[in-house]
Amino acid sequence: MRLLHPLSALLLxxxxxxxxxxxxxxxxxxxxxxxxxxxxxxxxxxxxxxxPDWQPETLxxxxxxxxxxxxxxxxxxxLGKLKQxxxxxxxxxxxxxxxxxxxxxxxxxxxDGTRISEFLLVPYYGACIHVPPPPANQTxxxxxxxxxxxxxxxxxxxxxxxxxxxxxxxxxxxxxGYRIExxxxxxYTDKPEPL
Amino acid sequence: MMPILALAxxxxxxxxxxALLTILSIAFSVSLLIGVERxxxxxxxxxxxxxxxxxxxxxxxxxxxxxxxxxxFRIGNATNNISWESYQAIAALPKVAWTIPLSLGDSHxxxxxxxxxxxxxxxxxxxxxxALTLAQGQPFDDLYDAVLGSQVARTLDxxxxxxxxxxxxxxxxSFAHHxxxxxxxxxxxxxTGTPVDRTVHVSLxxxxxxxxxxxxxxxxxxRAPDLAQRRALAARGGLTPKAITAVLVGLKSRIATFAVQxxxxxxxxxxxxxxxxxxxxADLWAVIGVGEQALLVVSACVVVVGLFGMLTxxxxxxxxxxxxxxxxxxxxxxxxxxxxxxxxxxxxxxLLGILFGMALLYGLLAVAGPLIxxxxxxxxxxxxxxxxxxLLLAMVLAAGVLVGLIAGYRAYRLSLADGLAIRI
Numbered sequence: 001m002r003l004l005h006p007l008s009a010l011l012l013x014x015x016x017x018x019x020x021x022x023x024x025x026x027x028x029x030x031x032x033x034x035x036x037x038x039x040x041x042x043x044x045x046x047x048x049x050x051x052p053d054w055q056p057e058t059l060x061x062x063x064x065x066x067x068x069x070x071x072x073x074x075x076x077x078x079l080g081k082l083k084q085x086x087x088x089x090x091x092x093x094x095x096x097x098x099x100x101x102x103x104x105x106x107x108x109x110x111x112d113g114t115r116i117s118e119f120l121l122v123p124y125y126g127a128c129i130h131v132p133p134p135p136a137n138q139t140x141x142x143x144x145x146x147x148x149x150x151x152x153x154x155x156x157x158x159x160x161x162x163x164x165x166x167x168x169x170x171x172x173x174x175x176x177g178y179r180i181e182x183x184x185x186x187x188y189t190d191k192p193e194p195l
Numbered sequence: 196m197m198p199i200l201a202l203a204x205x206x207x208x209x210x211x212x213x214a215l216l217t218i219l220s221i222a223f224s225v226s227l228l229i230g231v232e233r234x235x236x237x238x239x240x241x242x243x244x245x246x247x248x249x250x251x252x253x254x255x256x257x258x259x260x261x262x263x264x265x266x267x268f269r270i271g272n273a274t275n276n277i278s279w280e281s282y283q284a285i286a287a288l289p290k291v292a293w294t295i296p297l298s299l300g301d302s303h304x305x306x307x308x309x310x311x312x313x314x315x316x317x318x319x320x321x322x323x324x325x326a327l328t329l330a331q332g333q334p335f336d337d338l339y340d341a342v343l344g345s346q347v348a349r350t351l352d353x354x355x356x357x358x359x360x361x362x363x364x365x366x367x368x369s370f371a372h373h374x375x376x377x378x379x380x381x382x383x384x385x386x387t388g389t390p391v392d393r394t395v396h397v398s399l400x401x402x403x404x405x406x407x408x409x410x411x412x413x414x415x416x417x418r419a420p421d422l423a424q425r426r427a428l429a430a431r432g433g434l435t436p437k438a439i440t441a442v443l444v445g446l447k448s449r450i451a452t453f454a455v456q457x458x459x460x461x462x463x464x465x466x467x468x469x470x471x472x473x474x475x476x477a478d479l480w481a482v483i484g485v486g487e488q489a490l491l492v493v494s495a496c497v498v499v500v501g502l503f504g505m506l507t508x509x510x511x512x513x514x515x516x517x518x519x520x521x522x523x524x525x526x527x528x529x530x531x532x533x534x535x536x537x538x539x540x541x542x543x544x545x546l547l548g549i550l551f552g553m554a555l556l557y558g559l560l561a562v563a564g565p566l567i568x569x570x571x572x573x574x575x576x577x578x579x580x581x582x583x584x585x586l587l588l589a590m591v592l593a594a595g596v597l598v599g600l601i602a603g604y605r606a607y608r609l610s611l612a613d614g615l616a617i618r619i
Contacts, residue, residue: 108473109250109449112323113243114236119473120452133453141450154477167450175290175448 041101041161046123049137049178051092089135091176096166101159102140102180103188108154115149118142121160121180140164140178150185157188199532203539206519210512214544217508221548224494224501225591226556229584231494233556235487236583237575242480245389246443246472248320249295250452253277253285253459254441256466260482263475266297266441269307269390273299276438281465285442288458290451293318295443298402298436301361306347308361308395310402310436316342318445321389331355332382335398338429340381346392348383355380361395361405376405376422388568400434444469498591502598505544509537509602517613520606534603541599545592553580553588 104121111117121140125133133139142160144150150158162182169176207214246267254262255275264270286294295318298310309315316327316334332355335342343353353359358377378397386392404425428434446455452471459469513520520533528536560577567575580588 107471108477109452109471110247110323111243111473111476113240116473117323118449120449133456136450136454139450139453154474175451175454177448177450179450 041099043101044095046102046104046138049092049095049140051090054090089137089176091137091166091168091178093166093168095164095178098164099162100164100180101161103157103159104140106150106152106154106156106158112149115151116154117144117146117149119150121158125155136175136177140180142180142182144182144185148182148185152187159186159188161185199535200539200543203536204543206536207540207543213508213512217505217544218547218551220501220504221498221545221591221595222551222555224498225549225552225588226559228491228494228498228587228591229553229580230556230559231490232584232587233575235491236581238487239480241388243476244322246320246476247322247324248318248445249443249472250446250449251444251456251459251469252441252472252475253444253467253469256468259468259470259475260479262441262468262470263472263479265299266443267390267472269299269309269394273440276440277442277467278438278465279436281462281467282439282442284462284464285444285459285467288455290446290448290455291444292447293445295319296399296436296439297441297443298399298438299440301363301402301405303347303359303361303395304351306344306351306393306395308397308402310397310399310439312399315396319391319443321387321391325387327387327391328385329382330385332380335381335396335401337379337381338398338401338404338426338434339376339378340397340401341378342382342384342396343380344384344392344394344396345386347395348380353380353383355383359395361397376425399436399439400429403434403436404429498594501548502545502591502594505541505548505595506598506602509541509599510605513537513602513606513609517609520609521613530607534600534607537603537606538596538599541595541602542592545595545598548595549588549591 102121104123105125106116107120107122107125108116109118109120119142121142122134123138140160142162150156152158160180160182161184162180165179165181167176167179252262252266254266255273255277257274261271261274265273282294282296285291293314295314296310296312297315299307301308313334316329319327321327329342330345332342341359347353357380359380360377378401384391407425407428425434444455446452456469456471459467523533523536524530557577560575564575564577
């Protein structure tokens, strides 16, 4: 078998594709009827949050991944490097201050039983145990003012509108990543297309 | 319309006994429905308010719901402990702001004993960020100091300075007491409405101290050191735990939640599980939420039964009132007015039923509310009617009017001759 170790292969595959099954925002140009409500906010996709020049998949070419043996130490090295790259997960500083509209899944952080006041917005979540949770540049921290608190369930899909704040590098005081100062939320109405 | 409603009112007063019974059956069903709805909201809120401000719960690898249950709700038992080295590794992660180690497994007269550190009193938050406060005394300072949850102190009538003996295991009754090492009540926490109220808190070193000599699973005679030796050991720092049950972790930034969760879950030296409290709560709620829904459905069915009772009463009354209705018709009432009369009666019955039902509920809450709060730690608010409750009440009223329509339609169909003809 001139293949990667099955588990490594799986990890590599999901690193690149995300978990199939539930995924929103990757389908190009999913039109939304409520988009007109906040014309100032630009609708963005999750891929926008990844720097275009950051391409961990080019590593595959360096390593000639398709021809690696199962227990080749280079396969492990490749997997290690990929993991490391994703752990760094650089952000796009130019997006700071932009008014955006982004769809995603709600991973609750603070709730009072009926309303979620703080959550992480992610492009895919749940049901897929094979992949680790999304990296930092595919996670947006949202804290809603009390009057906007989301009256829904965990893992509901919603649109979040607001100003994107980017912390470019990790420091003692702050963690690199994205945060949206939300001015509005709306249920995500488009059914995610089956992949 | 008004004269007809006035007539409906007088007609009801004429048959006040049956009317009162009908109103009572509706009142009981309405108070049950709204009571259940209110309880549902409280349980849900109390549940979500148990933990706040904690970013990750870490324990031995197992189920997220199980971890949440034993670490936060003190229900069930841990699948395994985690080593002290792993705890220190977690606490040393650069993105971690604070950690609260938790050590469980002993009890005091049915209340769980929690071994922890001073960090518990500094960082544990419940109900949207409220901190624990001491009603009396101070956090533990001495090796044999204990801080009681409010319900523990109230139920067992303990005061500051009292001596208590911890039991090995978590049963309500135990035959293996740590009687040689009594604890002193150093502090009593203010009520929180969370499992903290039902917990006895001691230091991690105390948990180690009471188990010296228990290494084989039972106390070995002559092997156990005496109190002075244990204190001396503690003073030397020899009572550092080898293992703890779970850790609550607070992060410097919530954006790092997934990164730290991943680092802990992939920790190579020991299989660990880190869960987001909000996610585990949602998982748990998905399980018990079904029961809560079922409760509401059952109480809605009780309302339906109550309304059927009203329909029966109205239809039976039609038989008695054949002459009355015929006379109304003969003096010029149109069938539609007879229909309106019966519907008006149904409206009054339902409306009064709802009013009495709500009065009954508020009365019950005023009397039994403090008792429930005391026994179950559930505070059922007697606030104004909420939107959902208003909707439920409107639905009951609409159903009542519909019942009136059914009975009224029958009266509408009865001919003039039917009531005036001589019955054989």
